Amino acid sequence: MTKPILIVGGGPAGLAAAHSLAAIGQKSILVEKEDILGGAPILSGYAKLVPTGEWAKDAIGGMVERVKNNKLITVKTGTKVQSFTGEPGNFKAELSDGKPVEAASAILCTGFTHFDSVNKPEWGFGTYDDVVTTTQVEQMISSGQGVRCPSDGRTPKRVAILLCVGSRDRQIGREWCSKICCTVSANLAMEIREELPDCHVYIYYMDIRTYGLYETGYYWRSQEEFKVKYIKARIAEVTSDGEKVIVKGEDTLVKRPITIPFDMVVHAIGMDPNVDNLLLSELFNVDLEPHGFIGKGNTYGDLGATSRPGVYVAGSATGPETIDDSIAQAHGAAMSAYAFANDSSIVAAE
Amino acid sequence: MPIHEEHLIRPENIKTKDNLVIDGIDVSGHWSTFIESRVVTDYNEEMEEEIAALPGGEFIHRCWQCGSCTNSCTVNAINPEFNPRYWIYLIRMGMESELLRDKDIIWQCVSCNKCTYACPRDVFPEGVMKATSHWLELKGHTEKSPSMHFDEVFAEQIIETGKIEEGRTIRNFFKRTGQSLTQDWMIQMVKNLISNLPVKLLISMGLANVLRPKTRNWAAAGAAISEYAEEKQEEQREALGLTELVEMAKQETESLESKANS
Numbered sequence: 077m078t079k080p081i082l083i084v085g086g087g088p089a090g091l092a093a094a095h096s097l098a099a100i101g102q103k104s105i106l107v108e109k110e111d112i113l114g115g116a117p118i119l120s121g122y123a124k125l126v127p128t129g130e131w132a133k134d135a136i137g138g139m140v141e142r143v144k145n146n147k148l149i150t151v152k153t154g155t156k157v158q159s160f161t162g163e164p165g166n167f168k169a170e171l172s173d174g175k176p177v178e179a180a181s182a183i184l185c186t187g188f189t190h191f192d193s194v195n196k197p198e199w200g201f202g203t204y205d206d207v208v209t210t211t212q213v214e215q216m217i218s219s220g221q222g223v224r225c226p227s228d229g230r231t232p233k234r235v236a237i238l239l240c241v242g243s244r245d246r247q248i249g250r251e252w253c254s255k256i257c258c259t260v261s262a263n264l265a266m267e268i269r270e271e272l273p274d275c276h277v278y279i280y281y282m283d284i285r286t287y288g289l290y291e292t293g294y295y296w297r298s299q300e301e302f303k304v305k306y307i308k309a310r311i312a313e314v315t316s317d318g319e320k321v322i323v324k325g326e327d328t329l330v331k332r333p334i335t336i337p338f339d340m341v342v343h344a345i346g347m348d349p350n351v352d353n354l355l356l357s358e359l360f361n362v363d364l365e366p367h368g369f370i371g372k373g374n375t376y377g378d379l380g381a382t383s384r385p386g387v388y389v390a391g392s393a394t395g396p397e398t399i400d401d402s403i404a405q406a407h408g409a410a411m412s413a414y415a416f417a418n419d420s421s422i423v424a425a426e
Numbered sequence: 427m428p429i430h431e432e433h434l435i436r437p438e439n440i441k442t443k444d445n446l447v448i449d450g451i452d453v454s455g456h457w458s459t460f461i462e463s464r465v466v467t468d469y470n471e472e473m474e475e476e477i478a479a480l481p482g483g484e485f486i487h488r489c490w491q492c493g494s495c496t497n498s499c500t501v502n503a504i505n506p507e508f509n510p511r512y513w514i515y516l517i518r519m520g521m522e523s524e525l526l527r528d529k530d531i532i533w534q535c536v537s538c539n540k541c542t543y544a545c546p547r548d549v550f551p552e553g554v555m556k557a558t559s560h561w562l563e564l565k566g567h568t569e570k571s572p573s574m575h576f577d578e579v580f581a582e583q584i585i586e587t588g589k590i591e592e593g594r595t596i597r598n599f600f601k602r603t604g605q606s607l608t609q610d611w612m613i614q615m616v617k618n619l620i621s622n623l624p625v626k627l628l629i630s631m632g633l634a635n636v637l638r639p640k641t642r643n644w645a646a647a648g649a650a651i652s653e654y655a656e657e658k659q660e661e662q663r664e665a666l667g668l669t670e671l672v673e674m675a676k677q678e679t680e681s682l683e684s685k686a687n688s
C-alpha cells in the first residue's frame with residue numbers, strides 16, 4: 077500500500093477527489109480549514125443549485141456524508157497545512173494540529189473567495205441596507221426566510237440584479253469572467269418571481285453568458301416563463317432617496333440615461349482567487365497564473381498538474397468553475413495523483 | 427447660440443430662459459440655451475403584459491433584440507423612424523414615455539409580414555405592431571387608425587350579413603374616415619371596372635348594392651360571432667384595466683340620458 081494522498085480543501089472538488097481515490101482503494105487525508113466540509117455551497121448557504129435544481133444542502137450534503145463515512149479517508153476539519161517538504165512520492169507535511177503527515181502526492185482543492193462588494197463603493201453595498209449580494213439572496217431563500225428587504229423586512233416589488241460585480245473590471249484588476257454568475261442570477265431571478273409573483277426582476281448586463289445548455293433552462297426560461305427583464309447597461313451608480321435605492325446608468329439600446337427606483341439591488345458577485353493563494357503558492361511551491369489562481373501545468377496530458385511534480389490542483393482553485401466541472405476536474409486530478417503515487421517513476425520518465 | 431445638428435434634438439428639450447440667474451450669473455437669453463437630457467425615471471411594468479393580452483402581442487417576451495424585423499421591414503426602408511425592434515424593447519422594459527413619442531408612426535405597419543418570416547424567435551412582430559396600435563387606441567393615446575376603421579367596417583358587415591360586398595365596405599370605410607367618395611383614383615377605377623367587366627357581373631354587383639343580400643340562416647351565426655367578439659373585447663378591456671372606465675362612462679351616459687328624458 078502506498079502512502080496516502082493529501083487533499084487540501086473540503087469543497088465539492090476536495091470531496092470528489094477523496095471519494096474517487098477511495099473508490100479505487102487509495103487512502104487520502106482531507107484537510108479543511110473551516111469546521112465543516114462542503115465548501116462555498118455549504119459555507120455560504122446556497123439555495124437551489126444550477127443546473128439540477130437540488131438544494132445545496134442535499135446535493136453537497138450527500139457528498140459530505142459519503143466522505144465522512146469512508147474508512148479510507150481521514151478528515152481533518154479546522155486544520156491547515158503548515159509546511160510541505162520532501163520529494164515527489166515522499167512528501168512530508170505538517171498540519172496546524174502539530175501532526176506530521178506523509179503523502180505520496182497532493183491535490184489542492186482550495187477553491188475561491190467571493191468578491192467583496194465594498195470594493196465597488198459606487199454600487200452602494202455597505203452604504204444602503206437594501207443593496208445585497210447573490211450569496212445573501214441565496215441565504216434568504218435557503219433559510220426559508222424568503223426574499224425581503226433587509227432595511228425593514230418588506231417584500232420587494234422591484235428588484236435589480238447587477239451582473240459582473242467584481243468580474244470583467246479592469247478598474248479593480250479583475251479581467252476574468254466568473255462564468256457562473258449570469259446563470260446563477262437568472263436562476264435567482266426565477267426563484268424570486270416564483271416566491272413573489274408581484275415582484276418584477278430586472279437584470280442589468282454587459283453580456284449574458286449563460287453558456288452552453290444553460291441558454292434554454294436559464295436565459296430563455298427566465299424570460300419566457302418568468303418574464304424576467306434583461307437590460308443592457310452597466311450601472312454607473314446606486315444611490316438612494318431615503319426610501320428606495322436608485323439605479324443610475326444608460327440603457328444602451330435606447331441610448332437614454334435611466335434613474336430607476338428599486339426596492340432591492342443585488343450584486344452578482346464574482347469568484348476571486350482564494351485569498352490564501354499567495355501563501356499556498358509559497359507553501360506548496362506552485363506557480364500562480366496571471367490572475368492569481370493556481371496555475372495549471374499541463375492542460376492536455378497530465379490532468380490537474382501544477383508547476384510542481386506530484387502536486388495537483390482541481391476545481392475553482394484554478395479559476396472560476398461550476399460545481400460539476402470542479403467535480404470532474406477533481407476526478408481527473410485524483411487519477412493523475414493516484415498514478416503518480418503508485419508509479420511515480422513512470423510518470424516522471426515520460 | 428447655433429446648435430449643430432439641431433434636428434437630432436427634440437424641440438421640447440431645448441431650453442432658453444428669458445430671465446435666469448444661476449449662482450449670481452445671468453444666463454438669460456439665446457446665448458445661454460440649455461439642452462435638457464432625457465432621462466427615463468421609471469418603468470411601467472403593466473405595459474408588456476397589457477400588450478401581450480391583445481391579439482398579436484402574445485409572443486413579445488421572446489424577443490432577443492436581434493433587429494431582423496427592422497432590417498427586413500418594408501416601412502423602415504422608407505422611414506428609418508419606423509423601428510419594430512426598438513418599440514418591442516420599449517414595451518418589454520416598460521418605457522412608456524419613450525413609446526408614446528412614436529405613437530403617430532406605429533400604425534403605419536403595412537402588415538406585409540416580412541418581419542414575421544425574418545424573426546428567429548417567432549415573436550410575430552407584425553402582430554405586435556397591431557397589438558401596439560390597438561393598445562394606443564384603447565388607452566386613448568391615438569385616434570382610431572384608418573386600418574382599424576377598415577377592420578371594423580369589414581367585421582360589422584360580415585356579422586350583419588354573412589357576406590362581403592366590397593362596394594359597401596369601401597363606402598362605409600370612406601364615410602368613417604371622412605374621405606370623399608369622388609376621389610380621382612376612385613372615379614378612374616370605377617370607370618375601368620365598367621368598361622372592362624362583363625355586363626352580367628356588373629348587374630349582379632349593382633343588385634347586391636341595392637338588395638344587401640344575406641347568407642341564408644345567418645342570424646344565429648351572426649349573433650354567436652358578435653357575442654364572442656364582445657366577450658373578447660371585454661377581456662381586453664379587463665387586461666388593460668379599462669373595465670372601470672367603461673363602466674363609469676356607461677353610467678354617465680345613462681344618467682345624462684335620463685336627465686334629458688325627464
Ligand SMILES: Cc1cc2nc3c(=O)[nH]c(=O)nc-3n(C[C@H](O)[C@H](O)[C@H](O)COP(=O)(O)OP(=O)(O)OC[C@H]3O[C@@H](n4cnc5c(N)ncnc54)[C@H](O)[C@@H]3O)c2cc1C
Nearest residue numbers: 085087088089109115116125126187188391392397398399
Ligand atoms: C453566488 C454563487 C452561486 C453559485 N451557485 C452555483 C450553482 O448553483 N451551481 C454550480 O455549479 N456552481 C455554483 N457556484 C460556483 C460554486 O460555488 C463553485 O463551483 C464550487 O464552490 C467550487 O468548488 P471547490 O471545491 O473548487 O471550491 P470551494 O467551494 O471554494 O471549496 C474550497 C474549500 O477549501 C477550503 N480551503 C480554502 N483554503 C484552504 C486552506 N488554505 N487550507 C485548507 N482548506 C482551505 C475552503 O474552506 C473550502 O471549504 C456559485 C458561485 C457563487 C459565487
Ligand code: SF4
Nearest residue numbers: 240243254255257258
Ligand atoms: S458570468 Fe456573467 S455576470 Fe458573471 S462575470 Fe461572466 S458575464 Fe459577468
Ligand code: SF4
Nearest residue numbers: 499535536538539541
Ligand atoms: S409587417 Fe409591419 S413591421 Fe413587419 S415588416 Fe411589414 S411593415 Fe414592417
Ligand code: SF4
Nearest residue numbers: 489490492493495545
Ligand atoms: S426579429 Fe424577432 S427577435 Fe429579432 S428583434 Fe425583431 S422581434 Fe425581436
